[in-house]
Amino acid sequence: MTSGGDDVRLVAGRYQLGNRLGRGGMGTVWRAYDQMLAREVAAKELNVASDDREYQRRLRRAQREARTVARVHHPHVVGVHDLVEHDDRLWIVMELIDGPNLARRIADDGPLTPRHTAALGLQLLGALEAVHAAGALHRDVKPANVLLRRDGSAVLTDFGIAALEDDESLTTTGELLGSIGYMAPERLTAEEVGPPSDLWSLGATLSAVASGVPPFQRATGAAALHAVTFADPEIPERVGPLRPIIEALLNKSPGRRPSAATIGAALRRVADGAEDPGPLPPADTAGDFPATAMDAAATPTDAAGTPTLTAPPTVTTPHSLSGPPTPTAPHTLAGSPTLAGPPSLDREPTVIDKAAASSPPRPRGRSRARTWWWTAGATLAVAALAAGLFFAFGPPSNGDGGDDAAQPSGTSTSKVTVDAGRGWQSATSSPIQKGDRVSVRYTSGTWTVDSTNLPLVGPLGHTAADDQSLRFAWEDCKVKPDVTFGALLGRYPGNPGNPHAVRRAWSFQATRSGTLQLRPNDREGCLDDNKGALTLTVQITH
Incomplete structure (x- = not known):
């Protein structure tokens, strides 16, 4: 960083730094003066690690940020002016918003x-x-x-x-x-x-x-x-x-x-x-x-229909998403009531979870032993994920929500439990007929394909990070290679997507008579360390 005096700090020979405006996980923001264009700007100094790989990663992320903002021209999106490298630091020069967050x-x-x-x-x-x-x-x-x-x-x-x-x-x-x-x-x-x-x-x-x-x-x-x-x-x-x-x-x-x-x-x-x-x-x-x-x-x-891009709003009037800005008076943001004691609107920390950078697992036969090198961020993320990262949704029903709720003529609804410790399991008590419309929806429950090391999850299966930790078992144990372990799978005779990644829901029309089957994405011979079950609602319209 060059200096034109004891108190003058210049970035790239052009941006004179002033006081610090704020600091976050990605960097520090300074008030600055653009000597070339004679205007005040905000200069964001990106945090950069010393090793080359981390430097390049942050360089790409900074370039991405600059490109993202530069592509957006909107009165309520901060404008970006420049991206420079100076003294082994990355700087993004942006519009100065002289107000609080x-x-x-x-x-x-x-x-x-x-x-x-x-x-x-x-x-x-x-x-x-x-x-x-x-x-x-x-x-x-x-x-x-x-x-x-x-x-x-x-x-x-x-x-x-x-x-x-x-x-x-x-x-x-x-x-x-x-x-x-x-x-x-x-x-x-x-x-x-x-x-x-x-x-x-x-x-x-x-x-x-x-x-x-x-x-x-x-x-x-x-x-x-x-x-x-x-x-x-x-x-x-x-x-x-x-x-x-x-x-x-x-x-x-x-x-x-x-x-x-x-x-x-x-x-x-x-x-x-x-x-x-x-x-x-x-x-x-x-x-x-x-x-x-x-x-x-x-x-x-x-998406629904043909997308339309609406006219941008002005700064002083509330915008319309289906036409030009409305000619009404602006909604003032001043004069808000106060509460005793300042609340915290951002007390949850920004998480950078490096859990996936842990040492690779050491396979012991079928067991999925894992060694975690915990960081503070990883502890937060994995502890929460172990508590259960799944979503609970009620099944579609035209009745009171019970297993035998009344349905329109020609429609039957039933509940089925799919066990994590079993392979393909029948989801209906009687065969589905050709032409029937079938809907499978997740209702509740959790499971895991590694009860010793991995958390309970829902029908989406394990996270990409946890799936990567089991990479050594992909070839031997995955039923559907391109889907994460523990994801809910389904199959039906003649369906071109067999086995199908059901996840939360799956609907299809039967092209022939047959039996619907469901299972976790984990093969026979690999089920001994599985645990849990999911409950599904199956609706058949004849």
Whole structure:
């Protein structure tokens, strides 16, 4: 770092550093002055390790952050100006937002009213739509990563862990990046992560901003991990009409969360003073609500119709997701009530779990012995995962939910238990006939393929990190090689996908008469150390 005087510090001969604005897991942010363009900026100094491999990894991540933000032009997304290397350090030069982050604002002044929170939510939703339309995910939406301009408008920042959809993942196997209490549950499993994950984080943020308490706040990181993946959110009464919106966004199943258009309409109603946010159908059954760029960036099953990119909002007026900005007066963010004692909106730490970097297992015949070199982050993550990383969903039913609930004519529903210690197991008491429509849905339960070393999980199977730890057994013990150990599998005569990865649900039409069979992804001869069982609901329409 060059110096033009005792108190002058220059980066790349151009950016004069001032006071430190903040520090996080990815680096330190400084106020700086761009001498070439005569303007104030924010310079983010990336934390860089000394070894070459770590340096290159952080260099790629910094480049990714810069590319992500540079592709997004939106009034509620922080702008990036430059990416430089200086004195073996990486620097991202960004737009300077001269205001506090939302977590600090709430800690100092107390939670916002539901109307103010909804107005902020509209701005952040527009920012996320722009991010997703650029083919990126933010992955760390939380109050601490929302800056407030002097006029009270919100700016989404800190894309340090954003992942571009068209680029290879830079997250090492088993590494969890993000803040636990705002991290979507599918990020803790082998399930695909997409735009609905950012919507989950938005829901957790709205709850924290309107109540002062994050919905999954717990005394320890391990307990928070377990709460995110298993427990219902704790949403105080003071969130008022935002409650249905928050509950819908925090649905454990990504496909059951509402679309951005639905959420935008609901938030607009609350911001305008309505006590009822209106209907909140899930994205896969959104019906009359128009598709958006958010839906286009989601998986095919989440998209509905042809995606449309809506006009960007202005800074001073709440935006419309189905047309141009509305000409209404801005929702002011000033004058929020205060609470006694500052709440903590970001007390769960950012987790970087290096558990997967442990020594490779030493096979002893069929046993899956593992040696863990624990770090503090790994202890948090694995302890929580061992507590049970699975989702509990009720089965579809047209009756009272019992095993023999009344069904429409020609439809039968039954429950079946699939044991982790057995191979293929029949899922019906009588053969399925050609032409029958069959639906299999996970109801409850957990299992594991290694009761000595691995946690109990649900139908998605073990995490990618745990699956990698059993790599030595893939060839001998996996039924379906491209699916993680412990994932629920199904097969039916003549089905081209046999064996099929059922996961949470599977529907098909029988092309011939036969018997439906289910099992864990673990072969015969490898089942002696398995434990647990899953309960499934099987519905057959003749």
